[in-house]
Amino acid sequence: MEKNKDFEFTIEANKAERHYWADLWRYRELFYILAWRDIAVQYKQTIMGVLWAVLRPLLTMMIFVVVFGKIAKLPSEGVPYPVFVFAAMLPWTFFATAFTSAGNSLVSNANLISKVYFPRLIIPAASIIVAMVDFLISFTILIALMFWYSYFPTWHMLTLPLFLLLGFFAAFGAGLFIASLNVKYRDFRFIIPFVSQLGLYISPVAFSTTLVPEKYQLLYYMNPMVAVIDGFRWAISGGQTAFNMTEVIVSIIVVTLLCVFGAIYFRKTEKTFADVI
Amino acid sequence: MNNTAIKVENLGKKYVIRHETGNGDDNFREVVVGGAKKIITSLNPFSKTSKNDEDSTTEDFWALNDVNFEIKKGDKVGIIGRNGAGKSTLLKVLSRITEPTTGKIHINGRIASLLEVGTGFHPELTGRENIYLNGAILGMSRKEIKSKFDEIVTFAEVEKFLDTPVKRYSSGMYVRLAFSVAAHLEPEILVVDEVLAVGDVEFQKKCLGKMGEVSKEGRTILFVSHNMAAIASLCNKTMLMERGQISYQGDSPEAIKRYMNPTHQHEFTPNSFQGPLKNDILFHSIAINGEEGIGVTIHPADELVFEVRGVSKKRLDSFRMALMLYKDNMRVLTTRDVLPNVALEEGEFIFTVKIPPYLLRPGLYTIAIGGRKEMHSDWINGTELCDFFIKEEWSLENEQENEGVINVPFNGERRMKSNVN
Numbered sequence: 001m002e003k004n005k006d007f008e009f010t011i012e013a014n015k016a017e018r019h020y021w022a023d024l025w026r027y028r029e030l031f032y033i034l035a036w037r038d039i040a041v042q043y044k045q046t047i048m049g050v051l052w053a054v055l056r057p058l059l060t061m062m063i064f065v066v067v068f069g070k071i072a073k074l075p076s077e078g079v080p081y082p083v084f085v086f087a088a089m090l091p092w093t094f095f096a097t098a099f100t101s102a103g104n105s106l107v108s109n110a111n112l113i114s115k116v117y118f119p120r121l122i123i124p125a126a127s128i129i130v131a132m133v134d135f136l137i138s139f140t141i142l143i144a145l146m147f148w149y150s151y152f153p154t155w156h157m158l159t160l161p162l163f164l165l166l167g168f169f170a171a172f173g174a175g176l177f178i179a180s181l182n183v184k185y186r187d188f189r190f191i192i193p194f195v196s197q198l199g200l201y202i203s204p205v206a207f208s209t210t211l212v213p214e215k216y217q218l219l220y221y222m223n224p225m226v227a228v229i230d231g232f233r234w235a236i237s238g239g240q241t242a243f244n245m246t247e248v249i250v251s252i253i254v255v256t257l258l259c260v261f262g263a264i265y266f267r268k269t270e271k272t273f274a275d276v277i
Numbered sequence: 278m279n280n281t282a283i284k285v286e287n288l289g290k291k292y293v294i295r296h297e298t299g300n301g302d303d304n305f306r307e308v309v310v311g312g313a314k315k316i317i318t319s320l321n322p323f324s325k326t327s328k329n330d331e332d333s334t335t336e337d338f339w340a341l342n343d344v345n346f347e348i349k350k351g352d353k354v355g356i357i358g359r360n361g362a363g364k365s366t367l368l369k370v371l372s373r374i375t376e377p378t379t380g381k382i383h384i385n386g387r388i389a390s391l392l393e394v395g396t397g398f399h400p401e402l403t404g405r406e407n408i409y410l411n412g413a414i415l416g417m418s419r420k421e422i423k424s425k426f427d428e429i430v431t432f433a434e435v436e437k438f439l440d441t442p443v444k445r446y447s448s449g450m451y452v453r454l455a456f457s458v459a460a461h462l463e464p465e466i467l468v469v470d471e472v473l474a475v476g477d478v479e480f481q482k483k484c485l486g487k488m489g490e491v492s493k494e495g496r497t498i499l500f501v502s503h504n505m506a507a508i509a510s511l512c513n514k515t516m517l518m519e520r521g522q523i524s525y526q527g528d529s530p531e532a533i534k535r536y537m538n539p540t541h542q543h544e545f546t547p548n549s550f551q552g553p554l555k556n557d558i559l560f561h562s563i564a565i566n567g568e569e570g571i572g573v574t575i576h577p578a579d580e581l582v583f584e585v586r587g588v589s590k591k592r593l594d595s596f597r598m599a600l601m602l603y604k605d606n607m608r609v610l611t612t613r614d615v616l617p618n619v620a621l622e623e624g625e626f627i628f629t630v631k632i633p634p635y636l637l638r639p640g641l642y643t644i645a646i647g648g649r650k651e652m653h654s655d656w657i658n659g660t661e662l663c664d665f666f667i668k669e670e671w672s673l674e675n676e677q678e679n680e681g682v683i684n685v686p687f688n689g690e691r692r693m694k695s696n697v698n
Binding site: 008009010011012029030033034037040041044045111112113114115116117118271272274275 | 292369370372373374375376377380381382383384385386390392393396397399401402406409410413414415416418419442
């Protein structure tokens with residue numbers, strides 16, 4: 001039996017709860033189970049099932065290869081174009097799905113929010129796990145591609161989780177903002193798909209960052225996914241493409257700001273979620 | 278040690294009601310445009326502040342206002358009151374779903390709240406999966422659920438369908454499973470909203486039994502219900518809420534009596550009604566057998582006559598008004614004032630509905646009034662406008678044994694087969 005003391009608390013108007021972060025830990029099981037629910041539900045009653053996680057990025061990659069590689073003949077820094085695109089497609093698809101599901105997560109869990117208490121931060125966090133699983137599944141295609149073009153993994157590959165982490169927090173920070181805004185202003189429902197579609201073209205997925213004119217480079221790096229995508233390419237090609245430290249630093253700063261302000265804004269609006277959702 | 282489970286001081290919860298918003302959602306554009314306007318006006322030193330204009334579109338509504346009470350450990354407290362009295366808001370604030378605007382709540386003990394049956398159930402998941410999901414949502418640990426899993430399944434009577442997605446469940450099975458998970462929660466303080474209003478009678482009885490069992494184990498229970506019988510049998514104390522405040526707290530029988538016979542006069546306000554026509558038709562009052570107000574007691578042998586008065590601000594084509602009676606949250610009947618295709622003329626109207634004697638069984642009934650343009654989506658509706666009580670007076674026409682909602686006076690016969698030669 002747990003001691004009573006743990007459950008003694010006071011609710012007061014306009015006062016930040018001291019227990020929030022402790023509560024977050026106490027509710028970790030709910031986090032696992034919500035993530036598990038989203039994963040379990042995603043491919044129910046589909047014939048292709050998990051295959052969809054593979055097919056989506058694969059088909060998009062094939063289109064990119066034809067349109068940008070074969071027709072537009074964009075340069076790919078000496079890496080075979082399919083590998084070049086897929087190395088970017090992976091983190092981008094991860095970001096887009098994670099951002100979309102986090103952004104919509106609160107609204108789609110409205111019934112929970114209005115009926116049960118738990119730290120709401122769990123919802124967007126758990127929703128990103130699904131994107132993570134999809135990422136891992138489609139990662140197998142990358143391995144197949146690398147075999148096909150006889151690219152053997154080098155030590156660079158070991159840095160991949162770090163870039164993935166950067167992408168995770170980029171999606172989480174941005175997702176927190178959008179999710180809490182979406183509760184009050186459903187306009188963001190329309191902004192989310194727009195961002196993930198437009199982002200595909202303004203991020204260096206189909207082309208190389210080096211194509212961006214020198215004077216706009218710094219501005220371009222403000223998109224945190226630029227460093228993630230370039231990092232993936234660098235790690236997968238075994239250092240064949242350029243590694244740009246400025247890019248990574250700018251991205252880390254932007255992602256940190258996104259997460260900090262995202263979390264602050266989320267915490268500030270969290271208490272009214274149940275009233276406005 | 279301290280034997281207080283919940284202590285509430287000066288609790289208030291304010292909602293800001295917006296008028297004239299096109300859709301339910303806040304419009305981002307309005308906020309952006311409004312914000313830009315504010316900046317422009319604030320830059321202009323000659324413009325008057327437009328504060329009054331803004332205030333006219335919003336209105337403060339105190340769902341809870343200066344609520345104070347203390348609940349001792351092991352108390353079973355019922356909360357009763359009309360819809361909109363603030364019962365659900367109180368539970369939401371106590372369960373930390375929403376933050377109070379003023380005041381302080383001190384809670385001592387592991388608290389679990391059950392504001393809805395089956396919160397978070399996912400239709401695509403199987404019964405087994407949903408038990409774990411729902412249990413976690415209600416605050417049970419995986420270990421706890423595992424140890425009670427068999428008990429939950431047996432109580433819900435769904436053994437055969439454990440691996441079927443719950444979307445293929447009948448609604449009865451669904452509710453049984455959902456309630457069963459909730460019934461196996463073991464908090465020190467349990468907060469329950471009207472969740473027993475679902476499910477069939479048999480299962481409701483089982484649930485009440487289970488709750489009674491739980492309460493004997495010395496746990497603290499807060500229980501919102503419209504079912505006075507359940508309140509009377511389960512709760513040793515009851516709070517009566519009216520307009521966001523606690524108007525009485527004390528013994529259950531006294532609270533129930535006050536709830537059924539309030540001393541103040543009840544008048545309809547436009548806020549009692551909803552729907553697109555709420556500004557076109559204004560209902561004033563209802564009289565039951567000539568007595569205006571609420572809490573009227575009727576003898577079962579009397580004919581019931583409802584007389585509804587109001588004003589129609591414009592002519593409405595093929596409009597029929599309806600009077601609905603509810604008992605224990607179940608609709609007993611719906612009856613209309615005119616035949617189809619009759620227009621409601623502009624001006625004052627009185628509509629009457631008669632219900633023959635001995636039709637309704639003794640008990641508390643609440644009245645809802647509404648109306649609808651036929652073949653049209655325009656409607657108006659107001660529920661729980663007032664209530665009346667059919668007295669318990671037993672006779673051959675109204676036998677105590679004859680249980681249920683409607684009464685059919687003795688009309689049986691018995692023949693012995695062997696006597697027919």
